[in-house]
Amino acid sequence: MGSGVAQTLAYYGMNVVLIDRSDDALNRARKEIHNNLRMSPLLYPGLEPKDPDEVVSRINFTLDFNALSNSDFIVENVTEKWDIKKPVYETIDPIAPDHCVFAVNTSAISITKVGGITSRPDRVVGMHFMNPVPMKPLVEVIRGYHTSESTLAIAKDFLRSMGKKCVVVQDMPGFVSNRVLMLTVNEAAFLVQDQVSVPADIDRIFKSCFGHKMGPLETIDLIGVDTILFSLEVLYESYNDPKFRPCPLLRKMVDAGLLGRKSGQGFYPYPTLNV
Numbered sequence: 176m177g178s179g180v181a182q183t184l185a186y187y188g189m190n191v192v193l194i195d196r197s198d199d200a201l202n203r204a205r206k207e208i209h210n211n212l213r214m215s216p217l218l219y220p221g222l223e224p225k226d227p228d229e230v231v232s233r234i235n236f237t238l239d240f241n242a243l244s245n246s247d248f249i250v251e252n253v254t255e256k257w258d259i260k261k262p263v264y265e266t267i268d269p270i271a272p273d274h275c276v277f278a279v280n281t282s283a284i285s286i287t288k289v290g291g292i293t294s295r296p297d298r299v300v301g302m303h304f305m306n307p308v309p310m311k312p313l314v315e316v317i318r319g320y321h322t323s324e325s326t327l328a329i330a331k332d333f334l335r336s337m338g339k340k341c342v343v344v345q346d347m348p349g350f351v352s353n354r355v356l357m358l359t360v361n362e363a364a365f366l367v368q369d370q371v372s373v374p375a376d377i378d379r380i381f382k383s384c385f386g387h388k389m390g391p392l393e394t395i396d397l398i399g400v401d402t403i404l405f406s407l408e409v410l411y412e413s414y415n416d417p418k419f420r421p422c423p424l425l426r427k428m429v430d431a432g433l434l435g436r437k438s439g440q441g442f443y444p445y446p447t448l449n450v
Contacts, residue, residue, distance in 0.1 A: 176280060177252035178204040179308030182211060185233040186225060186309070187337045192235045192242045201236040208234070211309070219309050243270050248333050250278045250302060255405035257284060261292060268293045276329050278302035279317075282353040282402070283409040286319035286346045296321035300330045303350060306397055315352050316341045348413035349406075356394075357407050357419065363391035364422035367442065374442040392442040396435035400428045 181193045181204070195201050211218055212227035235242060243249060249271060253259050264277070271277070277299045279289050290296030301317025314334055318327060327343065334341050344351050363377055378390020395403050407421040428434070428441065435441030 176304060176306055176308065177250075178207050179306065180250050180252060180280070180304060181234055182208045182230070183309050183337050183339075185230045186212070186222075188233070189336070190233050190235075192237060192246065194237055194240060194242065196238070198238070201238070205231065205234075205236055218307075222309065240266050240270055243267055243275075244272070246271055246275050248276050248278065248329070250280055252280045255281060255283060255402055255409060257288075257409075260284065260289065264289060264293055268295070274298075276300065276326055276333075278330065278333075280304055283349050283357075283406045283413070285348060285413075286317045286322065290319045290321050297323040298326050300326050301346065301350070302330065302334075303352060305352075312338075312340055314339050314341045315350055316343045317346050317350050318343055319346045349410050353406055354410070357403070357410055360391045360395050360403060361407055361419070361422050361425070364395065364424050367392065368422055368424040395425075396441035396443055396445070398435070399437055400425055400434045400441050404429050 177193065177195070181191045184191045185208075193201070193204060195204060209227045209231050212225065212230055215222060215224050249267060251260070251263060251267075253263055260279075260281075267277070273295070275295075275298070277289070277293065277295070279286055279299065279301050280303065281289075281301060282303055286299060286301040287296075290299035293299055296319065299319055300322050301315075301319065303315035303317065305311035305313070305315075316327070316330055316334070331341060342351075348354070349357060366372055366377055367374055374390075374392040378393050381387045381390045389397065404421055404425045407419055407425070410416075410419040411421065432438055433440045436445050439445050
């Protein structure tokens with residue numbers, strides 16, 4: 176997800192700092208972005224192809240958080256675990272300039288909660304990008320309790336500059352998209368676990384009967400089985416509602432390393448790209 180955001184920003188001419196936890200992760204991101212841009216006529220029909228080397232040259236791949244010291248806008252994309260997100264904000268808050276806006280790319284975690292651990296809660300906003308980022312025209316923007324009107328205006332301008340439209344929603348766990356989507360994909364996993372049907376047929380019903388471009392199990396594999404599980408856990412904890420109880424099969428798959436497209440195997444097998 177972070178690579179997709181960085182790729183899209185650089186594609187539209189912005190200078191980007193991409194931070195990750197290891198050199199291996201950064202090298203994978205660089206190769207993935209370059210390969211995606213090289214294959215853009217096939218991957219992103221309708222987008223004007225651009226020179227991959229030129230686009231990638233606008234991205235600073237680094238492990239150093241201090242590279243954010245001149246940033247105007249930061250999009251955080253770490254996994255849906257509070258104990259992982261929280262230290263990131265504690266690190267970047269004193270580094271980023273006072274005017275800098277923090278956008279929380281999350282599908283379930285409270286924007287108000289994130290803002291509360293920073294010195295700038297009025298400049299923290301939710302920005303739920305959909306995957307794959309370069310292909311999705313709409314972003315769900317979440318207003319936290321303290322998010323100011325000026326921050327919302329900056330966020331909208333930021334998204335327009337990268338070719339995106341947005342819908343602004345209020346801060347409740349799961350917001351709009353994932354409060355509905357997680358129920359659907361979780362129930363689809365239960366259908367597989369209970370041997371009601373096989374993944375291909377479940378997805379075929381949704382694509383053929385309801386006009387969905389992608390079935391619920393294909394969607395799980397695209398987003399990541401681990402990300403789906405973490406999101407369900409947040410919703411279950413936040414609402415104390417059994418309807419969000421994660422399907423045990425999802426937990427078993429995560430334990431087995433079957434994370435979807437990113438691991439090469441989820442509900443479906445995926446070829447490993449040589450990039």
